[in-house]
Structure formats: C-alpha cells, structure tokens
Amino acid sequence: MNTFGWPQAMRIISLLFVTALIVLPLSATVMGGFKTPGDLTTNPFGLPRVWHPEFYAQILTDQSFWQYLWNSLYISVLTALLTLLIGSMAAFVFSQIRFAGSEFIFAYILTGLMFPFAAAIIPLFIKVRDLGLLDTPWGVIWPQVAYGLAFSILLFRTFFDQLPKELFEAARVDGCGYTRFFFMFTLPLSMPIIATVATFVFVGSWNNYLLPLIMLNGREGYTWTLGMLQFRGEYIVEWNKILAFVTLSLAPAIVFFLAAQKYIVAGLTGGAVKG
Template identity: 70%
Template sequence: MNTFGWRDFARIMTLLLVSAVILIPISATVLGGFKTTGELRTEPFGIPENWHFEFYGEILADAQFYRYLWNSLFISLFTVALTLLLGAMAAYAFAQVRFFGSRFLFNYMLIGLMFPFAAAIMPLFLIVRDIGVLDTPWGVVLPQAAFGLAFSIMFFRTFFEQMPPELFEAARVDGCGYIRFFFYFTLPLSAPILATIAVFVFVQTWNNYLLPLIMLNDRDGYTWTLGVMDYRGERVAEWNRTLAFVTLTLAPAVVFFLAAQRYIVAGLTGGSVKG
C-alpha cells in the first residue's frame, strides 16, 4: 500500500507554486480586459464587479487586429514548416548516413544553441536587406527557421537513431532508397517528435518581438507583438484595452499548444538526449 510521504507533499506544493506563478499573471491579464481603468488600478487581481465586454468587442471588430493575427500566423506556420522539413532531413542524414566529418558537422551545427540571438541582429539585417526580403514576412521566417534548426536537429537525430535498423533493411530489400524511406516511413512514424518541435517553434515564433521589430517597417506587415506596441501607443492610459488585446492575441498559441499536447510527452521522451 502506498503511503503519502513528505516527498509527495513537497512535489505537490512545488507544482502548485509553479502553477500559481504561471496562472495568476495570465488570469489577471484575461480579467483585466473586463475591468475599467479605475478598477484595474484598485483591484488588479480581483474578479470584476461589472463585466465590461465592450473592450474585447471593440478589438474583435477592428480589421487591423485580424491583420496582425494573420501576419503572425503566416510567419509562424511557414517557420514551423521550414524548421521541421530542413531539421528532419538534416537529422536523418546524421542518424542514418555515415560520411566523413559527420560528427564534426553535427557538433558545429549545435553551436547555434549557444549563440545569442541578439548578437546576430546586425549581420542578419544586412543579409536580409541584401537578398531583398527586408520588410516582408520572409525576412522574419528565414532567420527564425535558421535559428531553430540546431534545436530541431538535436531532437530529431536522437529520435531517428532509436528507430529499428531492420525496418530500413527490409525497405531497402524492396528497392526503397534513403529519400523514399524518409518520406514514406520515417516522417509518418515521427508524429510525436514532429508535434513537439512544432509546438516549441510555433510558440517561440508567435511571441518573437525583436526580429519583427528589426525586419518589418510597414504597419500592415506587423505581427501581433508589434501590434501590441502600436495599439499601446494609441491608448497610452487604457491598460484594460491593452490587456484585452494581449489576451486575444495569445489565444491562438494556447489553442495550438492544447491541440498538440498529447504528442508532447511522447515526443520529449522519444527525442530526449541519451546520457
């Protein structure tokens, strides 16, 4: 019979503490969009006395709000697609193909995990400008995907190495090459790790502020993070409307995470780094 010990109590209290640190600011943001400015100053964490739905309604009726969301969605989805495709193909080569310098090249690519993103802003800006994609969504998609490759390759490679070699040998006997095996067998069997990496890349891209700030100048091309800045500039003292705007723009990332959460645990377990 299992007994409830102090370790179980400490584990539960730790989880409750972490949950409170995450949920309290989120709940305050959501509820703040239903409050007046005066009530928000006096009771920032309390339940609204009178629920004001007009603040959310004004934002949902604004066409510019949906433009911000569409720009962020376009950039995030294409970043996820590029990261998954290129990362999976590179990791598949490192895991299944033996060639000279593979270990050195793999370790060299992992250096990207230690490279600070902010340190590359100026070279990135010059490269994006020179190739002619400045002030376009691709000026954000391409650098964001490039910086996500190291993380994705590390997880994909470990996952692919754990696949049974007998599967590829049987496919090769039937005349299936590396490329065909990758698209017809490896990717379909990698749904958990694909979903896991997709969630991390999507949320990171969706919440990115610095890269769109540098690469995008046209207001019609702003992502939601820049949209918040623009919206806040128009309504300096109206924090309730700003909180409502933030709540509505965070909703797609939360929905995307919830839709893929059943794959995340399996993906992290299958793609974890072996010691």
C-alpha cells in the same frame, strides 16, 4: 498500501506553486481586459468591480486585429513547415548516413544553441536588407528557420536514432533508397517528434517580438506582437486594451499547445531510453 508522507506533500506543494506561477499572470491578463484603467491601477489582480466586455468587443470588431493575426499565422506556419522539412531531412542524414566530418558538422550546428538571438540582430538586419527581404514576411521567416534548425535537428536525430535499423535494412533489400525510405517510412513513424518540434517552433514564432520589430516597418505587415503597440501613445498607455489584445492573441497558441500536448510528451520522451 501507500502512505501519504512528506515526499508526496512536497511534490504536491511544488506542483501547486508552479501552477500558480502560470495561472495567476494569465488570469490577471484576462481579467485586466475587463477593467477600466483606474480599476486596473487600484485592483490589478482582483476581479473587476464592474465588468466591461466592450473592450474585448472593440478589439474583435477591429479589422486590423484580424490582419495582425493573419500575418502572425502566415509567418508562424511557414516557419514551422520549413523548419520541419529542413530539420528532419538534415537529422535523417546525420542519423542514417556516416560520412567524413559528420560529427563535426553536427556539433558545429549545435553551437547555434549557445548564442542568443539578439546577439546577431545587427548583422542579421544588414544581411536581410542586402537580400531585399526587409519589410516582407520572408525577412522574418528565414531567420527564424535558421535559428530553429539546431534545436529541431537535435530532437529529430535523437528520435531517428531509436528507430529500428532492421526496418531500413529490409527496405534496402527491396530496393528502397534513402529518399523514399525517409518520406514513406521515417516521417510516418515520427509523428510525435514532428508534433513536438512544430509546437515549439510555432509558439516561438507566434510570440516573437524582436525580429518583427526590426524587420517590419509597414503597419500592414505587423504581427500581433507589434499590433498591440497601437494602444501605446506618447502620453498615455491603454493597459486594459493591451491586456485584452494579448489575451485574444495568445488564445490560438494556447489552444494549439494544449491540442498537441500528448504528442509533445511522447516526442520528448521517445528518444530518452532505448527499448
């Protein structure tokens, strides 16, 4: 019979503390969208004294809000798809094919995890400008793909290394080459890690602020992270509308993350131990 002791109590307290760190800021953001600026200043974390749903209604009826969401969705989906395709193919090569310098190249790619994104923003801006991609969605997509490859290749290779080698040997006996084996066998067996990488890349791209700020100049191409700047003027900041805007904009990413949660756990733990 299990007894409830201090280890279990400390575990519950730790989980409640972590949950509070996540839930309280989110609830304050949601509630802040229903408050007036004065109520938000005097009562930032409590329930609204008077509920004002018209702030949310104004944003939902604004055509620019949906344009910002569409721009973010377009950039995030393409970033995720390209990262999945390129990252999985590169990881398959490192996992299944042994060639001279493969470990050195793999280690060199992983060094990309050591450098912060902001460290290369100036040379990145110059390169994007020289390629003629400035103020276009591709000026944001390709840099995000490049910076997401190291993380995705690491996860994909760890997962691919756990796939049974006998499966590929049997496929080679039947005349199946690397390309056919990758698309017909490896990818269908890798749905957990695909969902994991796709979720991290999509959410990271959806919430990216610095890169769109540098690469996009025209308001018609703004993502939602730049769109909320319309509520910040020279002399006044409408924080209640900014919080409502952020709440509505984060909803798709949260729903996407919750829907893929079980696949994320399966993908992260799939290569943790060898069966």
